[in-house]
Amino acid sequence: MNYNEIIGIIAGVFTAASLLPQLIKTIKEKDASGISTVMLLVLITGISLWVYYGFLKKDIPIIATNIFSDLVNLTLLFFSIKYKKEKGDM
Amino acid sequence: MNYNEIIGIIAGVFTAASLLPQLIKTIKEKDASGISTVMLLVLITGISLWVYYGFLKKDIPIIATNIFSDLVNLTLLFFSIKYKKEKGDM
Numbered sequence: 286m287n288y289n290e291i292i293g294i295i296a297g298v299f300t301a302a303s304l305l306p307q308l309i310k311t312i313k314e315k316d317a318s319g320i321s322t323v324m325l326l327v328l329i330t331g332i333s334l335w336v337y338y339g340f341l342k343k344d345i346p347i348i349a350t351n352i353f354s355d356l357v358n359l360t361l362l363f364f365s366i367k368y369k370k371e372k373g374d375m
Numbered sequence: 376m377n378y379n380e381i382i383g384i385i386a387g388v389f390t391a392a393s394l395l396p397q398l399i400k401t402i403k404e405k406d407a408s409g410i411s412t413v414m415l416l417v418l419i420t421g422i423s424l425w426v427y428y429g430f431l432k433k434d435i436p437i438i439a440t441n442i443f444s445d446l447v448n449l450t451l452l453f454f455s456i457k458y459k460k461e462k463g464d465m
Contacts, residue, residue, distance in 0.1 A: 288431075289428065289431045289432060290427045292424060292427060292431060293425075293428045294423075295424055296421050296424030296425045296428050297390055298419025298421070299417055299418070299420050299422075299424060300418060300421035300422060301421075302417055302421075303414045303415075303418035303421060306411055306414050315402065317450070321396055324393045324396050325393075326394035327389055327392055327393045328389070328390060330389050331386050331387070331388070331390035331391075331392075331393060331430075332386075332390060334385055334386030334389060335380060335386045335390065337382060337386075338379065338382045338383045338386050338436065340459075341378075341379045341382060341460045342379060342434075346428065347437075347452025352441075
């Protein structure tokens, strides 16, 4: 792994880590009222395009980071729809 | 601009767009209680490393998207500290 890739992986770890508290808070409190489903779909679309971009550029840090981010946000989307339905908000 | 760069720019527009509602909501409601300052600092650190990574790779979409994201999140950090101080939460 060269210097550039190490920087990319570290960047990815930081940005991915910043996603986790929101997911943990949502699951713990079983509350997704503060989450916009539309914005989550926009974000997931963007991240999926970044994964595609990473493959086009054969760029490991971009692929790895954005696949992880997609997984976290898809999980957040699942739980936010689940809790909103349970509360009759959807 | 080649095909790859177009995909990168579109991806960047989506991910950047998904940041704006949080900023607008925080400023409109003058409330940052739902925002973790520590996580915002972690996110800004990660995004800044992505900007650096973009320069290392001379990758326009990565540089442009992450500079925009940094600006949005730095603005969010400014307002969240401001409102938390006003409410004595900081």
